[in-house]
Amino acid sequence: MSEIQFCLLLAALLFAIGVFGLLTRRNAIGILLSVELMANAVNINLVAFSRLHGGATGQVFALFAIALTVAEVAVGLALVILMARQRRTIDVSEARDLRG
Amino acid sequence: MSALELLGLCLLALVVLGGALGTVLSKNLVHSVLWLALVLVATAGLYARLTAGFLAGAQVLLYAGGVITLAIFAVMLSARLEGGPIPNDSAKRGRGLLAALAVGGLFCGVLLQSDFPAQGEVAVVDAAELGRSFLGEFVLPFEVLSVLLVAAMIGAIVIARREDA
Numbered sequence: 001m002s003e004i005q006f007c008l009l010l011a012a013l014l015f016a017i018g019v020f021g022l023l024t025r026r027n028a029i030g031i032l033l034s035v036e037l038m039a040n041a042v043n044i045n046l047v048a049f050s051r052l053h054g055g056a057t058g059q060v061f062a063l064f065a066i067a068l069t070v071a072e073v074a075v076g077l078a079l080v081i082l083m084a085r086q087r088r089t090i091d092v093s094e095a096r097d098l099r100g
Numbered sequence: 101m102s103a104l105e106l107l108g109l110c111l112l113a114l115v116v117l118g119g120a121l122g123t124v125l126s127k128n129l130v131h132s133v134l135w136l137a138l139v140l141v142a143t144a145g146l147y148a149r150l151t152a153g154f155l156a157g158a159q160v161l162l163y164a165g166g167v168i169t170l171a172i173f174a175v176m177l178s179a180r181l182e183g184g185p186i187p188n189d190s191a192k193r194g195r196g197l198l199a200a201l202a203v204g205g206l207f208c209g210v211l212l213q214s215d216f217p218a219q220g221e222v223a224v225v226d227a228a229e230l231g232r233s234f235l236g237e238f239v240l241p242f243e244v245l246s247v248l249l250v251a252a253m254i255g256a257i258v259i260a261r262r263e264d265a
Contacts, residue, residue: 002218003109007146008211010113014120014139016204021124024196027186029129029174033136036167037120040143043159051150054222056233059152063230064238066162067245071252073167077174078260084178085262090186 007048015041028080028090032073039069109149115142129179129188133171140164154227 001009014037021034043062050058084090119142122135140163147156179186190196234242 002216003105003150004216005211006109006113007150009208010116010146012207012211013117013204015207016200017117017120017124019203020196020200023199024190024193025124025188026191027129027188029171029178029186030124030132030188033123033132033171036136036163037123037139040140040163044143044146047147047150047152047155050152050225051222052216054225056225056229059155059225059230060233060238062152062155063158063234064241064245066158067249070162070166071249073170074256075252075259077170078256080174081177081181081260084181088182090178090182093191 004048004052007044011041011044011048014038014044026091026093028083028092029077031092032076032080035076036069036073039065109146112142112146112149115139116146125190127188129175129186130172132188133168133175136171137164137168140168151224154230 018034018036018038018041021037022031025031025034043065046058046062046065050056050062080090083095087094116139119135119139123132123139126132126135141160144156144159144164147153147159175186
């Protein structure tokens with residue numbers, strides 16, 4: 001097995017673990033952490049392919065993805081704090097005002 | 101790949117996957133965040149292993165530094181607002197496991213079947229080349245990203261501040 005294939009398999013498993021966390025966690029922070037795991041898996045793929053092809057583009061995209069994830073986490077955690085302040089809970093199953 | 105290199109890669113992979121499992125399974129939310137920090141630092145090691153040194157540094161600074169600090173702050177603030185430690189239990193584990201197995205099985209199946217070209221001697225991408233890419237070919241997305249970061253920061257402050265403040 002080549003180094004690239006090893007890294008891609010690792011990223012696939014990491015992504016699957018992230019999916020598991022995303023679907024099973026009940027509090028909003030836990031869900032955000034799972035999304036982080038999945039984003040991290042994607043970045044590993046980008047860097048691995050950058051290594052395979054030898055260009056800078058993969059690493060540039062990985063850096064863009066890292067910056068985007070940081071922005072996403074900042075807004076997401078702000079929403080979590082807002083929910084904690086207004087509802088006294090961050091359990092996402094409690095937020096169902098829009099349910100029909 | 102020599103045996104020693106393979107051993108190093110396997111160790112990194114073990115830390116990454118173990119930390120990921122700790123993140124999604126831990127009963128304590130603070131432990132979850134710390135497991136995630138371990139995953140992110142181990143990933144930085146993997147980047148260094150893949151000759152992406154600058155990316156490894158950025159990963160530690162931005163992810164392990166920024167994101168983990170933010171998450172710890174959010175855990176503590178919301179625990180105080182909620183009045184007590186936050187429950188960090190999981191629900192519907194069967195369905196989650198099914199979906200994770202489906203996704204992971206699909207990806208791993210495809211990856212194990214595909215044939216990757218043998219890795220030739222490719223040039224190492226250093227920070228100088230990354231910088232030239234950012235300010236050359238990718239200058240427009242780079243500038244848009246800086247605007248997005250400012251917007252996200254202002255948005256986060258506006259969302260999280262108190263109404264009366």
